[in-house]
Amino acid sequence: MGDQTWVVEGRDTFPKLLALNAQRFADRPACREKMLGIWKTHSWAEVHEETRALAMGLMELGLEPGERMAIVGTNRPPLYWSMVAAQMIGAIPVPVYHESVAEEMVFVLEHSEVTFIIAENQEQVDKIQSVADRLPNLRHVVYRDPRGLRKYDHTKLHSFTGVQDLGRQNASKHQDEMQRRIDAGAPNDTCVMLYTSGTTGNPKGVVLTNQNMIFAAKASVEFDGLKETDETLAYLPMAWVGDFVFSIGQSYWSGFCVSCPESPDTMMADLKEIGPTYFFAPPRIFENLLTSVMIRMEDAAPWMNRTFKKYIEFASKIGGDILDGKSVSAGDRFKYWLGDKLVFGPLKNSLGLSRVRLGYTAGEAIGPEIFAFYRSIGINLKQLYGQTEASVFVTIQPDGQVRDDTVGVAAPGVEIRIDDDGKVWYRSPGVFQEYYKEPEKTAETKDADGWVDTGDAGFIEEGSNHLRIIDRAKDVGKMADGSLFAPKFVENKLKFYPNILEAVLIGDGRDTCTAFINIDLGAVGSWAERNNVAYASYQELAAHPDVYDQMQGHVEEVNASLANDPMLSGCQIHRFLVLHKELDPDDGEMTRTRKVRRKTINERYAPLIEALYDGSDNVYAETEVTYEDGRKGSISATLEIRDAKTFDRTAQQTDKAA
Amino acid sequence: MNQAVQVPDSADTFVTPDGRTVGPVMMDIRNIVLRFGGVTAIKDVSFNIMKGEVRAIIGPNGAGKSSMINVINGFYHPQEGEIWFNGKKRPSMKPYEVAEQGIARTFQNIALFHGMSTLDNIMTGRQLKMKTGFFWQMLRYGKAIEEETEHRAVVEEIIDFLEIQHIRKAPVGSLPYGLRKRVELARALAMEPDLLLLDEPMAGMNVEEKEDMSRFIIDVNEQYGTTIALIEHDMGVVMDLADRVVVLDYGKLLADGTPDEVQSNQAVIDAYLGV
Numbered sequence: 001m002g003d004q005t006w007v008v009e010g011r012d013t014f015p016k017l018l019a020l021n022a023q024r025f026a027d028r029p030a031c032r033e034k035m036l037g038i039w040k041t042h043s044w045a046e047v048h049e050e051t052r053a054l055a056m057g058l059m060e061l062g063l064e065p066g067e068r069m070a071i072v073g074t075n076r077p078p079l080y081w082s083m084v085a086a087q088m089i090g091a092i093p094v095p096v097y098h099e100s101v102a103e104e105m106v107f108v109l110e111h112s113e114v115t116f117i118i119a120e121n122q123e124q125v126d127k128i129q130s131v132a133d134r135l136p137n138l139r140h141v142v143y144r145d146p147r148g149l150r151k152y153d154h155t156k157l158h159s160f161t162g163v164q165d166l167g168r169q170n171a172s173k174h175q176d177e178m179q180r181r182i183d184a185g186a187p188n189d190t191c192v193m194l195y196t197s198g199t200t201g202n203p204k205g206v207v208l209t210n211q212n213m214i215f216a217a218k219a220s221v222e223f224d225g226l227k228e229t230d231e232t233l234a235y236l237p238m239a240w241v242g243d244f245v246f247s248i249g250q251s252y253w254s255g256f257c258v259s260c261p262e263s264p265d266t267m268m269a270d271l272k273e274i275g276p277t278y279f280f281a282p283p284r285i286f287e288n289l290l291t292s293v294m295i296r297m298e299d300a301a302p303w304m305n306r307t308f309k310k311y312i313e314f315a316s317k318i319g320g321d322i323l324d325g326k327s328v329s330a331g332d333r334f335k336y337w338l339g340d341k342l343v344f345g346p347l348k349n350s351l352g353l354s355r356v357r358l359g360y361t362a363g364e365a366i367g368p369e370i371f372a373f374y375r376s377i378g379i380n381l382k383q384l385y386g387q388t389e390a391s392v393f394v395t396i397q398p399d400g401q402v403r404d405d406t407v408g409v410a411a412p413g414v415e416i417r418i419d420d421d422g423k424v425w426y427r428s429p430g431v432f433q434e435y436y437k438e439p440e441k442t443a444e445t446k447d448a449d450g451w452v453d454t455g456d457a458g459f460i461e462e463g464s465n466h467l468r469i470i471d472r473a474k475d476v477g478k479m480a481d482g483s484l485f486a487p488k489f490v491e492n493k494l495k496f497y498p499n500i501l502e503a504v505l506i507g508d509g510r511d512t513c514t515a516f517i518n519i520d521l522g523a524v525g526s527w528a529e530r531n532n533v534a535y536a537s538y539q540e541l542a543a544h545p546d547v548y549d550q551m552q553g554h555v556e557e558v559n560a561s562l563a564n565d566p567m568l569s570g571c572q573i574h575r576f577l578v579l580h581k582e583l584d585p586d587d588g589e590m591t592r593t594r595k596v597r598r599k600t601i602n603e604r605y606a607p608l609i610e611a612l613y614d615g616s617d618n619v620y621a622e623t624e625v626t627y628e629d630g631r632k633g634s635i636s637a638t639l640e641i642r643d644a645k646t647f648d649r650t651a652q653q654t655d656k657a658a
Numbered sequence: 659m660n661q662a663v664q665v666p667d668s669a670d671t672f673v674t675p676d677g678r679t680v681g682p683v684m685m686d687i688r689n690i691v692l693r694f695g696g697v698t699a700i701k702d703v704s705f706n707i708m709k710g711e712v713r714a715i716i717g718p719n720g721a722g723k724s725s726m727i728n729v730i731n732g733f734y735h736p737q738e739g740e741i742w743f744n745g746k747k748r749p750s751m752k753p754y755e756v757a758e759q760g761i762a763r764t765f766q767n768i769a770l771f772h773g774m775s776t777l778d779n780i781m782t783g784r785q786l787k788m789k790t791g792f793f794w795q796m797l798r799y800g801k802a803i804e805e806e807t808e809h810r811a812v813v814e815e816i817i818d819f820l821e822i823q824h825i826r827k828a829p830v831g832s833l834p835y836g837l838r839k840r841v842e843l844a845r846a847l848a849m850e851p852d853l854l855l856l857d858e859p860m861a862g863m864n865v866e867e868k869e870d871m872s873r874f875i876i877d878v879n880e881q882y883g884t885t886i887a888l889i890e891h892d893m894g895v896v897m898d899l900a901d902r903v904v905v906l907d908y909g910k911l912l913a914d915g916t917p918d919e920v921q922s923n924q925a926v927i928d929a930y931l932g933v
Binding site: 038147262265269627628633 | 814827866881
């Protein structure tokens with residue numbers, strides 16, 4: 001800890017960096033947003049002025065140093081400005097997942113004792129007002145989009161531009177004091193508080209200092225040579241640490257431009273229009289993109305489809321080598337060049353990835369085929385492994401050492417060690433200070449020397465020093481016969497099939513493994529359309545016998561591949577069912593970052609799990625669902641349960657039912 | 659047998675429970691009779707629509723609701739009766755003349771141009787407001803392009819308002835039903851109407867879509883001050899949205915009043931709401 005070598009005078013807080021950027025990049029674009037169909041660009045000088053105006057407005061309303069201010073909404077430049085505005089006056093920004101239902105949101109707002117909230121629109125204001133009686137510290141709410149809010153009581157409610165105007169009018173009163181506070185900003189001051197979604201229990205408030213964030217930004221910008229001419233699209237939740245590091249940290253450090261989509265639904269179209277050079281996406285997004293391409297190719301003219309397949313197949317052989325700078329024959333290079341003109345170039349263009357020179361994926365394991373596909377068509381996609389507690393970076397893949405089965409080597413400034421139980425620990429200048437108001441939990445995770453437990457089980461590969469992650473340490477269990485139970489490993493194998501969205505493996509402490517499967521509505525729906533399969537709802541499609549047959553095929557293929565793995569052959573799936581609803585964060589079945597919450601699922605679907613093990617052919621399920629506005633309803637269905645073939649170690653088929 | 663509820667039409671204006679002031683009378687429909695050969699679709703119906711209100715027309719199938727909208731809209735011409743609009747008696751008009759007066763509508767079975775994009779469909783709603791001639795529009799030159807830019811700005815406001823940015827360029831034929839309904843509403847709004855007629859805006863929608871649509875209708879009424887007359891079957895929606903309700907049955911006026919009054923009217927319960 002206390003490692004000050006990363007601190008550069010005058011660049012140790014974000015308000016100071018903003019002032020610097022307003023000088024060095026004055027007229028260069030800092031951020032863009034699409035308003036009424038037109039991209040509007042804000043220069044660094046403008047962002048500086050807007051942010052200062054907001055900060056002074058907040059001072060006029062009485063925001064005090066050390067107080068916490070929540071920010072709730074989708075990615076919008078004004079909301080990013082709000083974070084830095086809070087820092088200018090010494091307050092602490094707390095971004096909150098905007099999709100959270102009021103009940104979830106109130107936990108964070110209550111726990112962090114926010115006094116101010118900047119909300120995006122009426123939807124968020126309504127949520128806040130519905131729980132306002134539980135927030136005694138809350139003094140003011142500021143909204144960005146005035147639509148529908150005109151008739152609300154405005155004694156504690158303010159429009160964003162109204163607060164900025166207030167700041168401008170009272171500039172003479174506040175600017176000296178604000179400047180004093182900006183100058184007084186120190187590396188060890190709290191920069192931001194981020195609530196981790198946590199697969200168990202309530203979210204924890206991770207306290208990160210300026211030094212943590214500046215370290216993460218500086219190290220990663222230097223690692224990949226990001227410059228002010230780069231472009232990126234900010235579309236991932238603002239409450240996620242990665243978004244803070246990418247859209248504020250790296251952008252402020254290197255000066256690159258951050259564009260915000262018009263609405264979450266238009267992200268794909270906006271991606272195409274912006275054409276980022278630096279793009280981060282969880283594996284899910286890359287999967288969706290690829291699935292949509294493959295679906296569209298099915299409908300293309302036969303000669304196009306043939307050309308496409310031919311060149312994609314060719315690229316899968318040498319595309320990766322070309323990207324890694326390995327030697328490739330001139331003939332192949334020419335053929336690849338031709339393929340680029342005919343197929344890869346137009347394909348990248350239609351995905352919006354033409355200009356990407358650096359792409360990252362993290363959060364979950366990415367399917368080897370998907371990963372290889374993007375690299376083969378010339379997109380430099382890499383993996384990184386990180387955590388909120390580490391200010392993102394733990395390991396990262398350097399150019400030329402990119403692989404699908406590891407998460408890379410220790411990031412600059414990070415030390416890694418594996419303990420006797422196989423758990424991964426790390427230490428770096430990015431390590432968080434504490435979990436807010438939870439010293440016991442802090443002590444459980446971080447030891448006295450500053451080492452942090454990732455909670456993941458993994459090992460460092462001999463020779464290459466690459467880290468490989470097996471699974472969440474607490475999820476790795478034992479079957480009744482003592483063999484290893486690693487659910488995520490098996491689930492990922494299933495999820496690599498385009499028509500499977502999610503899978504949940506059950507079997508810890510039992511004799512055999514079973515699974516829940518979620519179909520991917522896009523892929524299966526398109527299959528249904530092409531094959532004239534009529535369906536009225538998700539539920540009906542999921543229960544279709546042909547869909548079940550496909551799933552059974554996938555499960556058996558996975559079983560066959562598991563049979564060859566000496567450690568995991570016990571994890572073969574004996575019985576499975578296709579769930580009648582998508583697992584949903586609104587129902588608490590997943591975290592907001594879409595990680596499966598096993599405990600919740602075990603509780604909610606206990607009757608289904610029981611049926612998987614008692615040999616019945618079907619099971620009646622009634623499940624409570626939560627709608628977007630927080631109201632509850634329920635859906636019911638009778639689900640079929642299928643047996644799948646399992647294989648013994650010599651890969652001979654055995655036809656035993658569980 | 660049927661006792662019509664007393665309309666608060668003695669007063670020039672009235673204040674709704676949520677505090678909006680409604681009135682004065684914008685459209686007065688007097689003793690309308692509409693016949694198709696031997697069938698009388700509307701039998702001597704009179705009611706009014708006041709400025710700024712949300713007026714619902716309900717009734718069982720075949721009650722004459724859509725016919726009523728078509729009469730207001732100028733598509734059908736009643737054999738008897740008068741329509742007074744903004745204090746003037748309206749002569750027999752063609753639908754486009756009615757539209758020019760500031761009355762826009764949506765249809766029960768969505769009537770959009772399926773091959774055109776959402777944006778182009780909504781732009782057609784601006785057609786009546788275009789001042790440059792057909793020739794210049796065809797050349798898309800000079801004044802025509804300037805004018806198009808202005809209209810596009812209005813349309814973009816509406817796209818933003820109805821949250822359909824993501825389908826701006828999508829051909830309408832490829833959109834799901836709920837979104838098409840929204841595009842149709844957008845096109846009607848593009849006319850910047852004083853009176854908006856919605857023929858079953860929520861038919862065939864699921865709960866979430868209905869909720870969104872209700873929200874939009876309230877927002878349109880609040881933000882643009884548009885007077886709205888709508889036909890709807892979902893009683894929950896009608897009771898939530900409407901300031902006043904007209905009930906038709908077999909072409910006759912059964913009741914007219916606030917949602918509460920109508921709901922407790924015995925004739926309405928017998929004919930429509932069920933026990």
